[in-house]
Amino acid sequence: MAAENVVISQVTAAAVSVAFINWLKASSYFPWITQEKANLLRVLAVITSGIGALGIHYTWDPAAHSLTFTGLSLAAIFGAAVAWVKSFAVQELAYQATRKNNGTGAVAIAKKPDAASSAAPPAVTLLLAGLTLFVFGGCAVRHLPNGATQKATNFEQILAWNAAAAQANDGFADNVIGLQRTGVIGIPEAKNILLKQGAIAQADQRITDRISAAAKCAGEQAGPNATAAQLDSAAAACAQISGPGLASDINLILGSLTDLNSGMLLGVKNDAKRQALSELLATVQVLVGKIYSSLESQGVIK
Amino acid sequence: MSIVLTLYKFAALLGAVILPDIETALKIKAAFESLGPEYKANIQALTDAANHANQETIDKVNAWLTENGFEPLPPDPAKAK
Numbered sequence: 476m477a478a479e480n481v482v483i484s485q486v487t488a489a490a491v492s493v494a495f496i497n498w499l500k501a502s503s504y505f506p507w508i509t510q511e512k513a514n515l516l517r518v519l520a521v522i523t524s525g526i527g528a529l530g531i532h533y534t535w536d537p538a539a540h541s542l543t544f545t546g547l548s549l550a551a552i553f554g555a556a557v558a559w560v561k562s563f564a565v566q567e568l569a570y571q572a573t574r575k576n577n578g579t580g581a582v583a584i585a586k587k588p589d590a591a592s593s594a595a596p597p598a599v600t601l602l603l604a605g606l607t608l609f610v611f612g613g614c615a616v617r618h619l620p621n622g623a624t625q626k627a628t629n630f631e632q633i634l635a636w637n638a639a640a641a642q643a644n645d646g647f648a649d650n651v652i653g654l655q656r657t658g659v660i661g662i663p664e665a666k667n668i669l670l671k672q673g674a675i676a677q678a679d680q681r682i683t684d685r686i687s688a689a690a691k692c693a694g695e696q697a698g699p700n701a702t703a704a705q706l707d708s709a710a711a712a713c714a715q716i717s718g719p720g721l722a723s724d725i726n727l728i729l730g731s732l733t734d735l736n737s738g739m740l741l742g743v744k745n746d747a748k749r750q751a752l753s754e755l756l757a758t759v760q761v762l763v764g765k766i767y768s769s770l771e772s773q774g775v776i777k
Numbered sequence: 778m779s780i781v782l783t784l785y786k787f788a789a790l791l792g793a794v795i796l797p798d799i800e801t802a803l804k805i806k807a808a809f810e811s812l813g814p815e816y817k818a819n820i821q822a823l824t825d826a827a828n829h830a831n832q833e834t835i836d837k838v839n840a841w842l843t844e845n846g847f848e849p850l851p852p853d854p855a856k857a858k
Contacts, residue, residue: 614810615809615811616810616811617812617813617814617819618812618813618814619814627812627819628816630820631812631819631820631823634820634823634824634827635809635810635812635823636809637823637827638809638823638826638827638830639809641826641827641830641831642826642830644830644831644834645830645831645834648837648838649837652837652841655841662845665841666845666847669838669841670842670850672834672838673834673835673838673839676830676831676832676834676835676838677831677835677850677853679827679831680828680831680832680853681853683824683827683828683831687820687823687824690820691817691820694816694817706816
C-alpha cells in the first residue's frame with residue numbers, strides 16, 4: 476500500500492511538472508521559453524523533477540533574496556540524487572507519453588520544401604533567416620516630406636544592401652565568438668572562421684569607400700535638383716574607375732563565404748547552430764550578390 | 778550541513794547550462810530599407826553604418842585573436858594609405 480502511494484505520488488508530481496512546463500512553453504508571459512529552447516526545457520525538466528523527488532528543507536529569506544537548504548548529509552544527498560533521477564525518468568515518461576507529435580505550425584515552418592528526409596533545423600533558425608531575407612529582399616525607398624515615397628537611387632540601394640551585409644557579418648562574428656566561449660566551437664576552428672570574417676570586413680571597408688565615393692561624386696556632378704535617373708547615370712560614370720577593384724573585393728568576399736560554407740563550419744559541433752550559421756552566411760551571400768548584379772547591370776563591373 | 782542558493786548563483790548556473798541562441802543577426806536594421814528624403818544624407822548614413830559594422834567586426838576579431846594568443850589581422854594596406 477505504501478509502495479503504491481509512492482508510485483502514485485511520483486506519477487502525480489511528474490504529471491504536474493509536465494503540465495507546468497507545457498504551460499510555460501505556451502504562455503505569452505514567458506515568450507523566451509519556447510518549443511525550440513531545448514537546453515532550457517531540459518534544465519526546467521531537471522529542476523521540476525526535483526520537486527517530486529526531494530523532501531529537502533529550505534528557508535527563503537526575502538531580505539537577502541536567498542534560499543537556504545538544510546539537513547544535507549552525504550547520505551541524504553546521494554539518496555536525494557537517486558530519487559531525483561527516478562523522478563526525472565518518471566517525468567520524462569509522462570512527457571513523452573503525453574506530448575503532441577511535434578505537429579505544431581512552428582515545426583512545419585522549419586521544413587524546407589525541398590528537404591528530403593534529413594532532420595529539419597530548428598524553426599527559429601529558418602524563421603530568422605527567412606525574415607532577414609524578407610526584410611532585405613525588397614527595395615529601399617525614400618520617404619519624402621509630403622508623405623509620398625520614391626524609389627531610392629541605384630547607389631543608395633547598393634549602400635543599403637552593403638550596410639546590411641556588414642551588420643550580418645558583424646552578427647556572425649558575435650555568434651562564432653559566443654559559441655567558442657561555450658565550447659560549441661574549438662579555438663582552432665573559431666580562429667579560421669574569424670580570420671575569414673576579418674578579411675570580409677576589410678574587403679567590405681574598401682567596397683564601402685569606393686561606392687560611397689562614387690555616390691558622392693554623382694551628387695556633386697548631377698547637382699542638388701537632379702532626378703533619380705540623373706543621379707544613377709552620374710554614379711555609374713563616377714564608379715567606372717573603381718570597377719576592377721570592386722569586382723576583386725566582391726569576389727574575395729564571395730570566395731570567403733564559399734570557403735566558410737564548404738567545410739569551415741564543420742568544426743561547429745552542434746548541428747542546429749551550424750545550420751543557423753550557414754543560414755546567416757547565405758544572407759550575406761544574397762546581399763553581396765545583389766550588389767554585384769546591380770553594379771554589373773550598370774556597366775560598372777564588366 | 779546547509780547550502781545557500783542566491784538568485785545570482787541560480788542565474789549563473791542557468792547561464793552556464795543554456796547555450797546562446799543565434800539571434801544577433803537581428804542587429805541588421807530594417808531602417809536600411811526606409812530612407813530619408815535627402816540623397817547626400819542617405820549616402821552618408823549608409824556609409825557610416827557599414828563602416829561602423831565593419832570596424833566593429835575587425836575590432837572584435839582582433840580582440841579575440843589577441844586574447845587567445847594569436848597575431849591580430851594584418852592591417853589593410855589599402856586602408857593604411
